[in-house]
Amino acid sequence: DAGITQSPRHKVTETGTPVTLRCHQTENHRYMYWYRQDPGHGLRLIHYSYGVKDTDKGEVSDGYSVSRSKTEDFLLTLESATSSQTSVYFCAISGGTDYGYTFGSGTRLTVV
Amino acid sequence: AQTVTQSQPEMSVQEAETVTLSCTYDTSENNYYLFWYKQPPSRQMILVIRQEAYKQQNATENRFSVNFQKAAKSFSLKISDSQLGDTAMYFCAFMKHVKREGSGGGADGLTFGKGTHLIIQP
Numbered sequence: 001d002a003g004i005t006q007s008p009r010h011k012v013t014e015t016g017t018p019v020t021l022r023c024h025q026t027e028n029h030r031y032m033y034w035y036r037q038d039p040g041h042g043l044r045l046i047h048y049s050y051g052v053k054d055t056d057k058g059e060v061s062d063g064y065s066v067s068r069s070k071t072e073d074f075l076l077t078l079e080s081a082t083s084s085q086t087s088v089y090f091c092a093i094s095g096g097t098d099y100g101y102t103f104g105s106g107t108r109l110t111v112v
Numbered sequence: 113a114q115t116v117t118q119s120q121p122e123m124s125v126q127e128a129e130t131v132t133l134s135c136t137y138d139t140s141e142n143n144y145y146l147f148w149y150k151q152p153p154s155r156q157m158i159l160v161i162r163q164e165a166y167k168q169q170n171a172t173e174n175r176f177s178v179n180f181q182k183a184a185k186s187f188s189l190k191i192s193d194s195q196l197g198d199t200a201m202y203f204c205a206f207m208k209h210v211k212r213e214g215s216g217g218g219a220d221g222l223t224f225g226k227g228t229h230l231i232i233q234p
Contacts, residue, residue: 035224043157043224105156
């Protein structure tokens with residue numbers, strides 16, 4: 001969707017290295033989310049944000065941190081990547097009165 | 113915490129047939145929303161249909177309709193006249209309504225089921 005972009009789209013990194021994924025929105029939505037998708041698990045919430053500098057943990061937050069210094073950007077950081085963090089990561093935004101969600105195209109992260 | 117269960121990991125039907133995907137959920141909330149998302153091989157998450165829990169009428173979007181049974185906590189998706197382009201992963205999702213001070217409304221995110229891989233055969 002044109003209102004939300006994720007970068008990078010693919011990344012391969014080594015175990016123990018820090019990794020930052022970026023989510024950028026142009027919709028001025030209040031809420032932003034990071035999910036991971038793994039086979040057999042569907043999508044699981046990592047962290048979410050309900051405003052600038054306001055974030056909270058989701059179901060699978062261990063090993064991840066987030067930051068939101070501007071309305072449009074929500075960063076997901078893996079401080080020291082592990083093989084168990086190999087996954088597809090989705091960002092989503094939500095706002096307005098219809099409680100709809102818009103998802104980014106996903107980032108495939110491989111930790112070797 | 114909410115849980116969403118999709119009991120059919122994979123389904124396969126012939127083109128033009130009708131298929132029903134099942135979803136059950138568990139929650140103590142009374143005010144919530146339910147969704148069906150489609151994920152084709154492109155990986156994009158596409159909203160198929162949405163249901164507000166306070167609405168008794170089942171949602172319909174063209175060939176897609178739901179059977180929402182609030183007391184049974186069931187939310188199945190029916191696809192009529194299935195097409196080859198319907199081949200995808202389908203995810204059922206739950207969202208509780210959370211009102212945040214000063215926000216006018218908001219949510220803590222979606223809880224997803226594990227998905228059903230739907231294959232439409234020519």
